[in-house]
Amino acid sequence: MKALKCDLNKSMLNIGYVGAVLLTTLLCFTAKAYTDPNTAKIYTVFECIAKLDKQLFADDYSFSSYLIFAKGMSGYMAMFLPIIAAFPFMTAFCAERNGGSMRFNITRTGSLRYYLSKFCSAFLCGGSAVLFGYIIFGVIVRIIFPSLSQYELSADDLSFVLVNNKNELIGVLRYMLSAFLYGAISTMPALFISSFCKNPYLITCVPFMVTYMWQIAVQKLIANSMMKEDFDRASILENFYPNSIMNLSYYTAFADTKYILFFNFGIILFSVIGFIVIMNMRPDKGV
Structure with a gap:
């Protein structure tokens, strides 16, 4: 402990954690x-606030703070979150490695x-940074946009x-839980790469590129399935998007969530086992 x-x-x-929180809010x-x-014409949340008539907010329930909050973790978040969520862990881990204290810490605590x-620290810090950024976004949205009850x-x-x-509060709590898990799991690729790479830029940028390629690959597989009218396969593939964990905010049955859970648990398991095995195999223990 x-x-x-x-x-x-x-x-x-550290500054990496604060940066992750603020960047999450901006991306939302x-x-x-x-x-x-x-x-x-498609409007982002920024553009809605800056350009649209506020009377439209009062007339159209799609501008309710609840629905705007629900959309916050979409868009560019899927690509950039692996970079943002890794900031807290990457900053601290690289500082420890470059400072030369890693070997001492491993000897003192046990490998x-x-x-x-x-x-655990990467998981919790990545998840909490994204969660806090999402909460800040939610507070601002709640102030600017009408509540659903209006x-x-x-x-x-x-x-x-x-x-x-069942109600707005439960929905918000589930979105927040999904955001935490989304941020936590997005940190895992950086954790794995840090076991064999010392360059902080590669540790954060490689997951970004892998996420982008993964998203494109899933999109193409879904498109091919739709062309072949294999709708069941296309529906299953939808659960393998990088941001699929956010679907837990409204899925309830295990039949709907099993692929999402297996996919994301697989990412965690692969990253953790890979990190431990590679670090143990290194003569310098990663120093």
Whole structure:
């Protein structure tokens, strides 16, 4: 526990953590929020605030703070989150490695405990940084946009908006939990790469490129499945997008979530085992 507490302090009390929180908030504002039915122009959250008539916010429930909040983790987030979420861990880990204290810390705490501590700190710091950034976005959105209760919605419309959530609060909490998991899992590729790479730029940028290629590959596979009218396969492939973990915010049945859970758990397992094995195989223990 002492090793984990020390790692959390190193990761959370640095500029990388603050930067991850603020960048998450900024990226949330770049999410697509509204499409003009007349011109087909797409507006981001930023553009909605800056350009659209506030009366439109009051008339159209798609501008409710709940739905805007729900859209915050979409858009460019899927590509850039592996970079942003890794900032806290990468900053602290590279500083420790470059400072020459890693060998001493491994000897003092034990190799396995040290590696697991790094995993836990990366997971918790990446997840919490994204979560706090998302919360800041949510607070701002709540101030600017009307709440869902201000619209006169029928029971069917309200059910459509909330999907499988019983009420607005439960929906918000599930979005926040999904955001935490999204950020935490997005840190895992950087953790794995740090086991054999000392360059902080590669540690953060390689996951970005891999995520982009993975997303393109899934899109092409889905497109091919749709052309062959294999809709069941296309539906399954939807669960393998990099940001699929966010779907947990409205899925309820295990039948809907099993592929998402298996996919993301596989990322965690592969990254952790790979990190431990490679670090153990290195004569310098990663120093």
